[in-house]
Amino acid sequence: MPKPIYPLLLVLYSLLAALPTGLAAAELPFSVAEVQRRTLPDEQVLDGVIEAVNRSTVSAQTAGRVEEIMVDVNDFVPQGAPIVRIRNIEQRAGLEQAQASLREAQARFIEAEAEYKRIRGVYERQLVAKAQMDSVTATLNAAKARLEAAQAGVTQARESLGYTIINAPYSGIVLERHVELGESIQPGKPLMTGFSLDELRVVVNVPQRLIGPVRQHRQARVLPLNGGNSIAAEKLIFFPYADPQSNVFKVRVYLPKKTGGLYPGMFVKTAFRVGEDQRLTVARSALVQRGEVSAVYVVKEGQVNLRQVRPGRTEGDQVEILAGLEAGEQVALDPIQAGVYLKERPQIGGQ
Numbered sequence: 001m002p003k004p005i006y007p008l009l010l011v012l013y014s015l016l017a018a019l020p021t022g023l024a025a026a027e028l029p030f031s032v033a034e035v036q037r038r039t040l041p042d043e044q045v046l047d048g049v050i051e052a053v054n055r056s057t058v059s060a061q062t063a064g065r066v067e068e069i070m071v072d073v074n075d076f077v078p079q080g081a082p083i084v085r086i087r088n089i090e091q092r093a094g095l096e097q098a099q100a101s102l103r104e105a106q107a108r109f110i111e112a113e114a115e116y117k118r119i120r121g122v123y124e125r126q127l128v129a130k131a132q133m134d135s136v137t138a139t140l141n142a143a144k145a146r147l148e149a150a151q152a153g154v155t156q157a158r159e160s161l162g163y164t165i166i167n168a169p170y171s172g173i174v175l176e177r178h179v180e181l182g183e184s185i186q187p188g189k190p191l192m193t194g195f196s197l198d199e200l201r202v203v204v205n206v207p208q209r210l211i212g213p214v215r216q217h218r219q220a221r222v223l224p225l226n227g228g229n230s231i232a233a234e235k236l237i238f239f240p241y242a243d244p245q246s247n248v249f250k251v252r253v254y255l256p257k258k259t260g261g262l263y264p265g266m267f268v269k270t271a272f273r274v275g276e277d278q279r280l281t282v283a284r285s286a287l288v289q290r291g292e293v294s295a296v297y298v299v300k301e302g303q304v305n306l307r308q309v310r311p312g313r314t315e316g317d318q319v320e321i322l323a324g325l326e327a328g329e330q331v332a333l334d335p336i337q338a339g340v341y342l343k344e345r346p347q348i349g350g351q
Contacts, residue, residue, distance in 0.1 A: 017302070018292060027302075028302075028332075029337055030333065030334040031195050032330045032331060032332055032333060033331060034328060035280060035321070035329045035331060036327060037279065037281070038279060038281045038318060039276050039277070039279075040276070040277060040278075040279045040318075040320060041217075041219070041275075042275040042276055043272045043273055043313075044210055044238045044243055044271070045269050045270065045272075045275050046210075046269070047204070047205075048203060048222070048253065048268050049202065049265065049268075050200055050202050051200070052196055052200060052264045053196070053200065053201055054169075054196040054198070055175075055193075055196075055264075056169065057176075057191075057193040058168075058169065058191050058194075058195070059190050060185045060187055060189045060344060062163035062187060063184075063187070064086035064088065064091070064184070065087045065184050066084060066179050066180065066185060067085050067086060067178070068081075068084070068085040068181070069084055069258065070082050070084065071083045072177060072296055074173065075173070075174050077171065077172060077194065078168065078171050079168055079171045080133060080167050081168050082165050083168055084165075084166040084170075085164060086165075086166075086177065087164070088164035088303075091163070091164055092161055094157045095154070095157040095161050097156035097157070098150070098153040098156070099154055101150045101153060101154075102147075102151060102153070105143070105150035105151075108143045109140075109144055109146070109147060109186070112136070112139045112142075112143035112144075113140055113143070115139070116136045116137060116139070116140040119132060119136045120136075136196065151287055161342045166191060166192075168194070170196045171197075172194045172196035172197065172198075173195060173196075174192055174193070175193045175194050176192070176193040177195075178192065179191050195264060199254075199255075199257055200255045200259055200262055200264070201252050201254045202252070202253040202270055203250060204251050204252075205246070205248040205249070205270075206248060206251050206272070207247070208242060208247045208248065208314055210272065211238075213274035213275060214251065214272045214274060216273075217273040219232075219233070219272070220236060220253050220270055221271050222255060222262075222268050222269070222270050224261065224268055224336065225267065225268060225269070229314075230314075231259060232256075233255065234255065236253055236254070237251070237252040238251055239251070239252075272314075279312070280320065280322075281320055282296060282318070282319055283317060283318065283319075283331075283333055284319050285333050285334070285335075287319055287335075288339075294308065294309055294310065295308045295309060296309055296324075296325070296332070297335055297339070297342070298329055299331065300330065300337075304332065304341060304342050306342070307325070309321050309322075309323065309324030309325055310323040310324055
């Protein structure tokens with residue numbers, strides 16, 4: 001081989017030695033993404049207690065004796081289901097009497113209407129005096145008024161009869177029972193107390209120093225203590241005054257309807273938005289959990305390494321990283337593929 005070829009070979013060898021031993025990011029069998037700083041809501045976490053929006057005591061609207069109690073404490077009752085029945089003999093008799101009065105009023109009205117039509121025909125032929133025509137007109141109007149009064153009486157009597165069966169105003173759970181079987185009751189007597197699990201809210205005491213930003217942003221999310229996903233509030237209701245003893249404002253945080261896993265009386269954390277801040281984030285799919293350790297696969301110069309990180313809160317498809325990464329680093333979006341690649345790579349290199 002001629003000597004002029006030697007310098008060229010030395011240059012090529014130097015270039016090959018300088019190349020990284022790992023694969024380029026474009027040749028990796030998984031996608032990567034850059035760690036970036038994003039604008040995330042700045043939040044203040046406060047303690048709160050869950051309560052039912054619908055909690056009420058059902059009272060009697062008519063007098064009578066308790067004849068049947070269909071539910072008891074801790075029972076679930078669907079909306080509209082009967083819970084207490086009151087003896088209805090008097091109310092039923094009142095309805096029958098009102099219906100009889102209605103039939104009589106209808107007969108009187110039909111008779112007065114027929115007489116009015118007969119006299120009007122004669123009056124139009126000028127065979128009777130106007131005074132007689134006025135008399136039958138007044139009689140017809142009086143009969144019509146008595147008919148309307150009788151109809152109203154039937155409606156009232158039927159309503160009173162309906163008061164003898166007390167139905168659940170909404171689906172919920174019975175908390176207290178205030179009457180016993182056979183007890184005589186009067187209108188206004190409490191019968192049952194219950195609450196609904198369909199609509200819940202969190203009551204939070206917000207310090208005076210935070211009430212301004214909380215009012216401005218009007219955003220909050222509930223953080224269950226069991227570690228589940230946060231629940232965004234539907235709306236916030238602010239009390240217009242502070243407690244004179246503690247100087248805190250009460251805020252009601254309303255949850256979406258039929259939110260599962262939460263019950264009145266539970267203690268929860270509530271995060272209120274008070275501003276914005278720049279936070280380091282990665283795609284949620286990049287995070288891998290190994291027991292209690294959170295980690296990501298970091299790709300640098302073709303090398304893949306598993307690195308432990310400390311995640312913060314999750315916002316959509318992004319996870320805040322509190323420690324373990326720096327802006328601009330590359331992480332694997334498919335941790336499973338990255339783990340397989342990391343295990344197989346030494347074998348490939350050894351072939």
